[in-house]
Amino acid sequence: MNQIIKKKRPFIIAEIGINHNGSVELAKKLIDLAKKYDFDSVKFQKRDSDICVPKHQKDKMRTTPWGDMTYLEYRKKIEFGEREYKEIDQHCKKIKIDWFASVWDANSLKFMKKFNTKYNKVASAMLSNQVLLELIAKEKKLTFISTGMSNMRNINKAVKIFKKNKCDFVLMHCVSNYPCQEEDLNLNLIAVLRKKFKCKIGYSGHENSVSPSLAAWFLGADYIERHITLDRSMYGTDQAASLSEQGIRELTSLLSKFPDMLGDGKKIISKAEKKLIPKFVYWK
Secondary structure, three states: OOOOOOOOOOEEEEEEEOOOOOOHHHHHHHHHHHHHOOOOEEEEEEOOHHHHOOHHHHOOEEEEOOEEEEHHHHHHHHOOOHHHHHHHHHHHHHHOOEEEEEEOOHHHHHHHHHHOOOEEEEOHHHOOOHHHHHHHHHOOOEEEEEOOOOOHHHHHHHHHHHHHOOOOEEEEEEOOOOOOOHHHOOOOHHHHHHHHHOOEEEEEEOOOOOHHHHHHHHOOOOEEEEEEOOOOOOOOOOHHHOEOHHHHHHHHHHHHHHHHHHOOOOOOOOHHHHHHHHHHOOOO
């Protein structure tokens, strides 16, 4: 029996992350860009740098647009605090787009409670941090769980925590390369995750192109997350793995059009075809 594929437009997340480089005005421009192209939500990252930067990296020197500084100083410079996030919260409410953040530590999770966002996010790097996962799951918000840098055992442990706490979640297939080469994407894992864990599935992409996100949606990812930027040549570790406006336009346009392209599977003669028939049928 032939299977008719019916799919609706996915939930699309614009990952701003740290592409704002510590500038609220730049963050607002990225939020506006996401709103312009009908993203459903924007996402940031929240860390307590004193906790999250490993000891062996804290004093490493880094050349930045703001001069030479240690990696810890750099992380603190681009980290938003309460004042900045209040501005972001107000701006998102003004233009009517949801926002949330992936938290990297317990202090940041507590910090985010001030804003009553709808969603939580577990970054790939935090997937094996079971103490943090327990705290996030206890909030019982829909949580996007990225699965980069992990194996099935890590994912299984995370899923058990969220199921135990009766917290709704989405497993986000992800490969944590920035940017990721298309031959490394392993999109067939989307169906494997869905079958094994019987849960909502999404895709968090870090490649330069749009087509893998479309393929991921067609393969069963109902949530798509992509990093966005104003300019891929800007300073920052994630800029090159992000979509600029041209890619953003293409992504959202195609994801909106594709459900209609699938049709209903019924073979009919379209109106356009009916007009053509008299031009070719000479035997009647």
